[in-house]
Amino acid sequence: MNNIKTNALILDGSREDDVEARVARESIMTELEKAGIKSSCYVLRDEVVAPCIGCFKCWTKTPGVCALNDVQRNIDADMAKSDMLVLITPVTFGGYSSNLKKGMDRLIPILLPFFKKINGETHHPIRRGKGWDVFGVGTVPEKDDGKEQLFKELLERNSMNMHANRKASCVVLKGSSETDVRNTIASELKKVIA
Amino acid sequence: MSGKALLVVGSPRTKSSNSHFIGKYLIEKIGERGWSVDEEFAYQAIKNQDVMTRILKKIDDSDLVILVFPLYVDSLPSQMIKFLENVNEQRKGKGGPQPRLVAICQSGFPESNHCDFAVRISQFFARDSGFDWAGGLSIGGGSAVHGVDLNELGGMARNLRKALELTAASLVNGGDVPVEAKELTNKGVLAPWMLRLIVNRSWKKQCKVNGVDIRAIFND
Numbered sequence: 001m002n003n004i005k006t007n008a009l010i011l012d013g014s015r016e017d018d019v020e021a022r023v024a025r026e027s028i029m030t031e032l033e034k035a036g037i038k039s040s041c042y043v044l045r046d047e048v049v050a051p052c053i054g055c056f057k058c059w060t061k062t063p064g065v066c067a068l069n070d071v072q073r074n075i076d077a078d079m080a081k082s083d084m085l086v087l088i089t090p091v092t093f094g095g096y097s098s099n100l101k102k103g104m105d106r107l108i109p110i111l112l113p114f115f116k117k118i119n120g121e122t123h124h125p126i127r128r129g130k131g132w133d134v135f136g137v138g139t140v141p142e143k144d145d146g147k148e149q150l151f152k153e154l155l156e157r158n159s160m161n162m163h164a165n166r167k168a169s170c171v172v173l174k175g176s177s178e179t180d181v182r183n184t185i186a187s188e189l190k191k192v193i194a
Numbered sequence: 195m196s197g198k199a200l201l202v203v204g205s206p207r208t209k210s211s212n213s214h215f216i217g218k219y220l221i222e223k224i225g226e227r228g229w230s231v232d233e234e235f236a237y238q239a240i241k242n243q244d245v246m247t248r249i250l251k252k253i254d255d256s257d258l259v260i261l262v263f264p265l266y267v268d269s270l271p272s273q274m275i276k277f278l279e280n281v282n283e284q285r286k287g288k289g290g291p292q293p294r295l296v297a298i299c300q301s302g303f304p305e306s307n308h309c310d311f312a313v314r315i316s317q318f319f320a321r322d323s324g325f326d327w328a329g330g331l332s333i334g335g336g337s338a339v340h341g342v343d344l345n346e347l348g349g350m351a352r353n354l355r356k357a358l359e360l361t362a363a364s365l366v367n368g369g370d371v372p373v374e375a376k377e378l379t380n381k382g383v384l385a386p387w388m389l390r391l392i393v394n395r396s397w398k399k400q401c402k403v404n405g406v407d408i409r410a411i412f413n414d
């Protein structure tokens with residue numbers, strides 16, 4: 001299957017004081033550039049993105065376009081042009097931060113409303129023929145195997161709904177050296193872009 | 195045994211949401227057993243600090259807190275996560291009695307397991323925020339509730355009502371969400387094939403009424 005990528009969308013749901021998340025983001029952008037992949041990056045704490053209101057107008061009135069007119073429309077348009085989705089977040093109760101989730105909740109225009117049985121379970125088909133590969137980075141203040149496991153499983157689950165061919169994730173411990181963060185990112189990102 | 199239970203609804207549709215109708219049925223059953231019950235809406239708390247402060251006080255005064263919310267992209271809606279982040283900020287490391295916490299997640303998918311991740315996230319929230327975890331329920335086919343009181347849904351919601359009644363009976367006696375209730379919600383509201391058929395027809399009909407092409411590609 002053709003796995004050549006040309007564009008990536010990066011959604012950063014980290015807090016301003018999350019140094020490791022910033023290093024991870026910069027490292028991802030560097031690695032993508034080296035691989036010839038263009039990226040659009042949104043640091044969601046700096047963007048005014050209204051929360052999804054569950055109106056489903058992006059499915060029934062303006063298919064593919066969110067009814068709320070803010071920067072998320074640009075994010076969704078960049079998603080449409082991308083082959084890959086990158087998620088950066090503090091691991092929050094084992095899941096994503098509210099900052100990241102506000103952007104993710106409003107990605108649903110990429111899906112069709114229909115229910116389809118895929119691998120024995122009901123899912124939404126996507127609005128275009130090709131899915132998105134997914135790479136996720138979580139930061140944690142201290143080692144917590146349970147939360148890290150849940151974070152990785154959640155990313156797998158998202159990848160299934162993004163109809164991804166490839167996915168990878170890693171968890172970075174706060175206080176890690178910049179070199180360690182960059183090495184971890186470079187090694188894990190290869191699983192998705194190589 | 196009597197106590198205080200607080201329902202916190204995490205849907206942007208607040209009172210008219212399917213989540214609210216499911217949560218309301220549960221706290222009514224708890225209320226019928228002599229408990230004092232109350233309800234709040236997380237989305238209002240995010241918009242208004244006074245509401246947030248009021249809810250935090252009610253949480254401190256409660257024996258049992260029940261979160262009920264819809265599934266958004268495999269997890270809790272962003273504003274519900276924000277609400278939990280705020281509660282965690284106020285409660286972490288706090289001493290004193292720990293209220294028990296129950297999480298109920300409902301989704302339109304026929305299979306209940308889509309909601310399991312959101313329930314597990316809620317469990318970590320409980321651990322990190324000074325609550326005793328009393329269990330969770332994953333509910334599939336929640337869209338079939340369609341903004342209607344569960345009592346008016348007839349046989350279709352029989353398993354759901356029974357699960358909530360069993361849960362209420364266990365919680366007021368100091369127990370957790372019972373296994374029997376989880377088994378009932380795992381059965382779903384309708385057979386998956388039937389729900390897929392009904393839902394797909396409904397989306398097509400809505401688009402036809404609006405005169406739009408449901409399969410339109412992105413507007414980029």
